[in-house]
Amino acid sequence: MSLVATLICNPATPALDSTIVDGMRAMLPEAEAAQWLFHGIAVDIAFPTPDPARTSPEGDAPVLDLHAIEQRLREIRGDLPIDIVVQPTAFRRKKLFLADMDSTMINQECIDELADFVGLKAHVAAITERAMRGEIAFEPALRERVALLKDLPVRVVEEVLATRITLTPGGPELVKTMRAHGAWTCLVSGGFTLFTEAVAAQIGFQENRANVLLTAEGRLTGEVAEPILGRAAKLSTLVDLTESFDLDAIDTMVAGDGANDLGMIQAAGLGVAYHAKPAVAAAATARIDHGDLTALLYAQGYHRDEFVN
Numbered sequence: 450m451s452l453v454a455t456l457i458c459n460p461a462t463p464a465l466d467s468t469i470v471d472g473m474r475a476m477l478p479e480a481e482a483a484q485w486l487f488h489g490i491a492v493d494i495a496f497p498t499p500d501p502a503r504t505s506p507e508g509d510a511p512v513l514d515l516h517a518i519e520q521r522l523r524e525i526r527g528d529l530p531i532d533i534v535v536q537p538t539a540f541r542r543k544k545l546f547l548a549d550m551d552s553t554m555i556n557q558e559c560i561d562e563l564a565d566f567v568g569l570k571a572h573v574a575a576i577t578e579r580a581m582r583g584e585i586a587f588e589p590a591l592r593e594r595v596a597l598l599k600d601l602p603v604r605v606v607e608e609v610l611a612t613r614i615t616l617t618p619g620g621p622e623l624v625k626t627m628r629a630h631g632a633w634t635c636l637v638s639g640g641f642t643l644f645t646e647a648v649a650a651q652i653g654f655q656e657n658r659a660n661v662l663l664t665a666e667g668r669l670t671g672e673v674a675e676p677i678l679g680r681a682a683k684l685s686t687l688v689d690l691t692e693s694f695d696l697d698a699i700d701t702m703v704a705g706d707g708a709n710d711l712g713m714i715q716a717a718g719l720g721v722a723y724h725a726k727p728a729v730a731a732a733a734t735a736r737i738d739h740g741d742l743t744a745l746l747y748a749q750g751y752h753r754d755e756f757v758n
């Protein structure tokens with residue numbers, strides 16, 4: 450099996466050069482010549498599966514520890530702002546992409562911004578942070594936060610979208626490029642449809658799924674429709690869409706940052722922890738700590754001149 454290590458940095462802060470790349474190549478067995486995807490920003494280094502692969506703790510069939518290879522490369526990288534993704538070369542280009550919204554495809558947490566209009570942003574943001582770290586259960590934490598928004602005018606959502614929500618750099622390029630190559634894209638959020646519908650349309654997602662805020666007479670009731678779309682529902686969305694398009698798990702990619710994303714991240718062919726909470730980053734197949742969302746295109750082997758803007 451052929452493997453590839455992709456080194457990626459943020460386009461705003463190029464950090465790759467031939468010295469760094471050569472140092473990485475020297476640590477990989479029989480590494481091929483480096484192939485630049487975008488000079489100074491992203492590069493592929495292909496190499497064969499190490500032989501023998503690491504033996505499992507039970508002493509049976511050998512298994513490949515991609516995380517161990519990645520860790521060795523991280524040690525060489527040191528403190529340089531370079532992301533490293535190690536994976537099999539085959540099936541790199543994914544046919545299904547699911548992404549979280551808050552703090553992934555956008556830079557904010559929508560519920561925290563709504564809470565600012567009732568003077569409770571700090572309080573709600575603290576609950577959000579604990580839920581995203583997995584310290585408290587997502588569903589009751591969401592009900593608690595939504596209850597604090599009771600009687601807030603629905604029109605505030607439009608103001609938040611217009612003045613406070615910003616797209617994460619690289620998001621539109623990521624979605625449009627994958628769509629141009631035949632992938633299905635879905636924004637799946639533990640947030641609210643009042644936001645996902647607008648954000649999905651702006652970025653270019655073909656589908657969006659999220660929770661529904663209940664309203665009456667133009668105001669929020671302080672309730673969210675049940676059942677709540679949380680970790681289990683996000684995973685179910687991945688399973689449902691994979692089956693609907695008759696795909697294998699290897700054909701899928703997921704990106705998210707919080708504990709409620711972890712189920713779908715771990716089930717995807719390439720599960721990416723994007724600027725994620727520590728526990729999520731540690732458990733994911735891949736992690737992007739420095740790059741923007743175009744890093745997910747480079748991880749699939751796309752060259753910069755293939756991007757759709």
